[in-house]
Amino acid sequence: MRYFSFTMGAGEWKRWGSALPLPSFKKTLTSHNGQKIQVAYELKYRPTKSNEWYFIADLQRSYQSVINGVRFDDHLVIEGNGWESTGELYTLTELKVFPTDGRAYPPIIRWASNKKTFRSKAFTYAKRLKYEGLLSFASMMGALIVINSKMKATEQHKARTLERLTNDILAQSDEWVVKLSKTGLTALRSDLGQKRGKQLSAEKQDRIHQISNAINSGAFVKPSGEINKSKLAEFLGVDRRTIYNLLPFVLGVIMMLILWIRPTHDINALFTPYLIEGGSNTTI
Known part of the structure; x- marks a missing residue:
């Protein structure tokens, strides 16, 4: 330069x-x-x-x-x-x-023992510099001179070779990972949180749909009219607590659908297949 x-x-x-x-x-x-x-x-x-x-x-x-x-x-x-x-x-x-x-430059941990390993060690350290936001022609040249000096005199590269290697590194560095700033990290976490929230909501709706279909099949209703939660959880491959948490909502949805679809029917007759634990005379 x-x-x-x-x-x-x-x-x-x-x-x-x-x-x-x-x-x-x-x-x-x-x-x-x-x-x-x-x-x-x-x-x-x-x-x-x-x-x-x-x-x-x-x-x-x-x-x-x-x-x-x-x-x-x-x-x-x-x-x-x-x-x-x-x-x-x-x-x-x-x-x-x-x-x-x-800002301090990250320590050089992986040293080259000869010319054959020099290039790979140089690229490893260059990626660390890029991640820390410190990669440039000058900083890479400084690092290469240090790495070069640790090799035997007969194995050391000339300055022109180091310059060519630095140019090669910079040409390939565009897609390398860069550490996010505090602002960028906060924005990323917020974005991931929103996406995860939407994902969990979709998973919940899908699980509710599965529970509803299973109950409507009649295969998971005990003779007493109670829902067999253990059998239902095993069938769906979920924890029993998931069934406990979602079941009141599912039964509530079923009740509203029944009322909406068949408003002239006897209400008590409609509820009898879906009785909650505690006796045959207890409705939802």
Whole structure:
């Protein structure tokens, strides 16, 4: 990386441009979304150490937390017309304008013992970075340099190979899992709760329908007129407590249907097949 470079909307540049160091290069871009400003700070030295790459990753996150819609270009090449140049060169610390969040990177647990295992270990750690919301070109380069340094000198990769691997990782990372924020987690739980509530309601209605059909078949009514709850629970494959909880509602529905369908019949005659425990003279 030769430049610390990013693009922002013209409005954001107007808002924050004066707070930033004088860019080494600046260019105005026109798109269907309006004008954008691309700036580049040429570095006095290219990052080669892991702590330098991690510092760049922290810088980028700090800029993202303040400047709306900022987009970084980790592979900028200055060419073509339209660039304004000042010739300024910068160290990384001179570009620290905004506070960093101070988040710690997850520890590297799985180390590579040789070149054959290096790629798989790199992808494993990259997925952890993505989950924590810390995956970027710079943070991955920092991690790969650390993993690379733990191998024997004869097994270590060159920096260019690490850069290619990082690009490959980023190209495949779009579908990887990301940890939800507190707000996102609350919204997800609420959504799942509503879906589960609807599911339980549908299951309850289905169970009520099954109990009603079973009772109407007459196969689960004792000679005394009581409902054989144990036999009914065994037949439906449910806990006996489920029958106890739903049976009053089911019998109530049956009673209302009978009253609605046959209003001229003798009420007592209609209830006799569905007597509750406690005697043959007790109705629902």
